[in-house]
Amino acid sequence: MQKQIISLACTLVFVLLTGCNAQQPIEHPAQAPRSTADSSVAAPAPTGPQNFDYYLLNLSWSPEFCHSHPSDIQCSQHSTFVLHGLWPENNDGSYPESCSRAPGPSDPSQYSDIYPDASLLQHEWKTHGTCSGLTPDAFFHLARRAVHSVAVPQTFASLDKQISLPPAKILGLFTEANPAIPATSLAMTCGSNYLTAVEVCLDKSLRAVACSGIRSCRANTVRIPPPR
Incomplete structure (x- = not known):
């Protein structure tokens, strides 16, 4: 009886000792909870065309610009409408600007x-x-395509003297010369009752879309000087 008690006690001691030294399970890193620092790191902001709604193609009336900038290089070419810019725009009237410091084209020429x-x-x-x-x-390849996709109405291409036209007439001439561009995709800017630019709203594939969030010239008529 005494031997049985001693044997049982030894067995109990053995179990207790081996249990204390047993290796604990290791949590897999994939199962570990993310730290507070990790969860507070914001994901990178998306970049690319999804950050705006459409392009606004601004075609400046070169004779008006050259009236106040006669020495500008474009003025020696006696142009009519020239590219000012292809601008990302949003439907609410806002627009992004200066989104990075990325350098421009390696060969601007x-x-x-x-x-x-x-x-x-x-x-x-x-x-x-x-x-x-x-x-x-x-x-800039896209900008070139955009410019070439818009035909300049003959009224402006052959202008040899100053004329005055209502903004609706000017935009109407553009829709006549460009059947794929509806009136809702056009706007016009003016200054001191002079034509300064015609604008075309385009989607990211350069298809005409309705303009949204931009204002067009409200003058009754605007003066249009000829190329110099």
Whole structure:
């Protein structure tokens, strides 16, 4: 009887000792809860065309610009409508600007047909192109396509003297020359009752879309000086 008690006690001691030294299970890293620091790190902001709603193609009436900037390089070309910019816009009237410090195209001269002034090209890239989500070359190739997709009405292409027209008439001439561009996709800017630009609202594939959030010229008539 005494031997049985001793044996039972030894067995109990053995179990207690081996239980205390048993290896504990290790939690897999994938199962570990994220720390407070990890959970507070914001995901990178999305970049690319999804950050705006549409493009606003601004075609500046070069004769009006050259009236106050006669020495500008574009003025020696006696142009009519020229590209000012292809601008990302939002439907609520807001627009992104200067979205990064990414450098512009490595060879700006390849876009001299749409931007003869290299400083304007750099300004447009810094202010608007960096918000497009495109590389510099892709952005300016898109701008070139956008300009070439809009036909200048013959009334302006052959203008040899100053005329005055209501804004609705000016935009109507554009819709006549561009059947794929409805009136709702056009706007016009003016200053001191002079035509300054015609604007076209385009989606990210350069299809005409209804303008939203922008205002058009409200003058009764505007003066349109001829190319110099």
